[in-house]
Amino acid sequence: MAFFDQLGILAVTPGMVVMWVVALTLIYLAIGREYEPLLLLPIGFGVLVANLPLTGLMTPGEGLIWRFYHYGVEWEVIPPLIFLGLGAHTDFGPLLSQPRLIFLGAAAQGGVYATFFAAQAFGFTLQESATIGIIGGADGPTTIFLAAQLAPHLLGACAVAAYSYMALVPIIQPPIMRLLTTEQERKIRMKKARKVTAREKLWFPVTATIVILLLVPASAPLMAMFMLGNLFRESKVVERLTDTVQNALMNITTIFLGVAVGATMSADAFLRGDVIFIFGLGLAAFCVSTACGLLLAKLMNLFTNDKINPLVGAAGVSAVPMAARVAHKVGAEADKKNYLLMFAMGPNVSGVIGTVVAAGIFLTMLG
Amino acid sequence: MAEDVLAPLAGKVLSVAVGVGDVVEEDDELLVLEAMKMETVVYAPADGIVGTITVQVGQQVEEDDPLMTLE
Numbered sequence: 234m235a236f237f238d239q240l241g242i243l244a245v246t247p248g249m250v251v252m253w254v255v256a257l258t259l260i261y262l263a264i265g266r267e268y269e270p271l272l273l274l275p276i277g278f279g280v281l282v283a284n285l286p287l288t289g290l291m292t293p294g295e296g297l298i299w300r301f302y303h304y305g306v307e308w309e310v311i312p313p314l315i316f317l318g319l320g321a322h323t324d325f326g327p328l329l330s331q332p333r334l335i336f337l338g339a340a341a342q343g344g345v346y347a348t349f350f351a352a353q354a355f356g357f358t359l360q361e362s363a364t365i366g367i368i369g370g371a372d373g374p375t376t377i378f379l380a381a382q383l384a385p386h387l388l389g390a391c392a393v394a395a396y397s398y399m400a401l402v403p404i405i406q407p408p409i410m411r412l413l414t415t416e417q418e419r420k421i422r423m424k425k426a427r428k429v430t431a432r433e434k435l436w437f438p439v440t441a442t443i444v445i446l447l448l449v450p451a452s453a454p455l456m457a458m459f460m461l462g463n464l465f466r467e468s469k470v471v472e473r474l475t476d477t478v479q480n481a482l483m484n485i486t487t488i489f490l491g492v493a494v495g496a497t498m499s500a501d502a503f504l505r506g507d508v509i510f511i512f513g514l515g516l517a518a519f520c521v522s523t524a525c526g527l528l529l530a531k532l533m534n535l536f537t538n539d540k541i542n543p544l545v546g547a548a549g550v551s552a553v554p555m556a557a558r559v560a561h562k563v564g565a566e567a568d569k570k571n572y573l574l575m576f577a578m579g580p581n582v583s584g585v586i587g588t589v590v591a592a593g594i595f596l597t598m599l600g
Numbered sequence: 601m602a603e604d605v606l607a608p609l610a611g612k613v614l615s616v617a618v619g620v621g622d623v624v625e626e627d628d629e630l631l632v633l634e635a636m637k638m639e640t641v642v643y644a645p646a647d648g649i650v651g652t653i654t655v656q657v658g659q660q661v662e663e664d665d666p667l668m669t670l671e
Contacts, residue, residue, distance in 0.1 A: 425663075554636040561638070570627070570643050572608035574635060575663065 244286035248500030255503070256281035256495075259393070268400035272373060272491050276393060279495020280503075291496055302493035306381050306388070311490045312374035313458040318483035319374075319585070320462025321475050323553070325437050327578040330426040333533070334545070334576075338583025340529035341549025342591050344369030344522030348514050349595075355510050360384050363595040365511055368395045369518025370588030371402070371552040377494060378455060379592045382600055389498035390508045394515035399552040405516070406523050406547050406559050413527045414543045418534075419567035421542040423576045431467070438463040445590065451600065452593025459589070523547045526580065548577035551584030602651055602669045607661045608642060611635030615657060622650045624670065631655075631667060646670060 237243070259277030263270040279298065283291055290298040305311040328334055345366045352362035360383035367379050368391055376395040380388035398405065410419075438460040446453050465475045530546030544564050548556040557577035564573040611633035618630055628644045648670030655667050 554638075558636055558638045561640070569641070570645075572640065574638070574640065575609045578636075 239287060241285055241287045246286075246500065248504050249284040249286065251504060252280055252284035252498065252500045255498070256284065259495075262397075262400075269396045271487055272396045273393075273400070275488055275491025276396070276495035279492040280389075280498045281495075283496035283499050291499070298492055298496040301489045302496060305486075305489045306377060306493050307385070309378060309381060309454055311486045311493075312378040312381075313454045314482060314486045315374040315490065316455045316589075317458040317462040318478045318480075318486070319553075320438070320459035320464075321466045321479045322483075323459075323463055323466075323582050323585070324578070325434060325463065325582060326429045327575050328580075328583050329429045329433055329437060331576070331579055334541075334579035335583040335586075336533065337526050337530055337541075337546045337549040337580035338551070338585075338587045339549075340546065341522045341526035341551070341580065341584050342370060342587045343525030344518040344520065344550075345588070345591050347521045348518035351517065352510075352514050355514070357507070357510075358384075360599050361387055363599055364388075364391050365514050366518060367391075367588065367592055367595070368398065368511075368515035369522045369550075370584070370591060371395070371399050371519065371522070371550045371556070372585060372588040373399065374490075375455060375588050375592050377490065379595060382596060385497075386502060387507070387511065389494055389502060390511045391515070392494045393498070394512050398515060398519050399555065402519075402550070402552045402555045403559050403562075405519055406550070406556065407563050409520055409523045410527060410544055410547050410560075410563050413524060414531070416567055418531065418543050419564055420571065421540050422568070422571055423542050423545075423573070424539055431469075434467045435464075438467065441586070445586070449590050449593035449597065451596040452589050455589045455592070456586075459585070519550065522550045526550060526584075542571070542573055542576065545573055545577040545580055549580035549584040549587070551581060551588050553581050553585060554578060556584075557581040602671055603646060603648065604669055605630060605642065605645060605667045607633065607663055607665045607667055609633065609635050609640065610662045611640065611660075613655050613657050613659045613661060613667075614639060616653060616655075618650050618653075618668075620650055620653060624648060624650060633661070642667065644670065 262268040263273035290296045349362045349366035352365045364380045364384040442460040526546035526549035530541045530543040544560040548560040550556045560577035561574040564571045614632040614634045616631040624644045633640045651669035651671045653668040
């Protein structure tokens, strides 16, 4: 009888049941532990519904969630719109007041490149390795943006890995920070840098757009939107638009992104040997990036009298502002009157630029 | 001789732990600022008696804004 043919319950496979557990775990982490709930909750739910058979939600050409995925993610619309919102949230003041901190954001991309090579040693293709490597950039939309173009079959796993590790930054980074720095270094008080004028903060997005797009045009969808959002914010004359992109637009795109990404994780796509490696390599990428940021700061200290507290180097891992908060907290453990937060925001926001540039380079060479 | 306690970073005043006339020692907690969704405690830079408190709970401050004076 037609009705019984359509009964989903008869079409359930063991793989699907495993994915239900994965989905419920993600939802628990989001609600119970508040790990990146804005993403992990819709992702978890997307995983759940994508693994309930015969719903047609992910049927190419027709499914509701397939449409979110196709028009939002495959067409690379949603990640740039999220960046539009992120740019409007970003204050480049701390970076502009100490421009040398931009090198720390660049150094913290070291994990991306190291993992790119390591993944190839594990048998992943160049495109897959780039996608796994970019997890080390701690940037969800960039990871999704790159995966959709280079390795769509890994998108779900890489996105979940990226967001999970971003939520775990307060657990992953401190041991590395303590291992690679001395107590003395952690106590370094940084000299207050110059005040940045509103005009400088206004020129920055325009200049950065021109320079970066001329050098790495493939990064344009993300970078142009990021800088436009920042320009909205710093111009101070489009408060309605700034408010929309900071709030309503970010919320709307996050909803569609989360559900669509989660729904790509069907049992066949996720339950493969690769996925363990992706999670392992992704974690390694994070760790190496943290280490590179710390080590470059220590290196820079050899050449300057105006010492940099190496902990802010770890904030080059662009989980904004989580990594900056962690740098501040670890610094405060060594000296409670050391207020590293705003210094750490410099590398933190430059890390965002660094990750997008890294993605642009991968796209140019491998796309 | 009065010493200004300045805001070490920009943020919102969440709570003030002292009142005018309180005796404080260096490193005592003076007030809590919220920035980047994180609470940061501002500690006394020296021993003293709280003179004037120039901010109130809920107020947004910029880096280096005066928070209170210590005599």
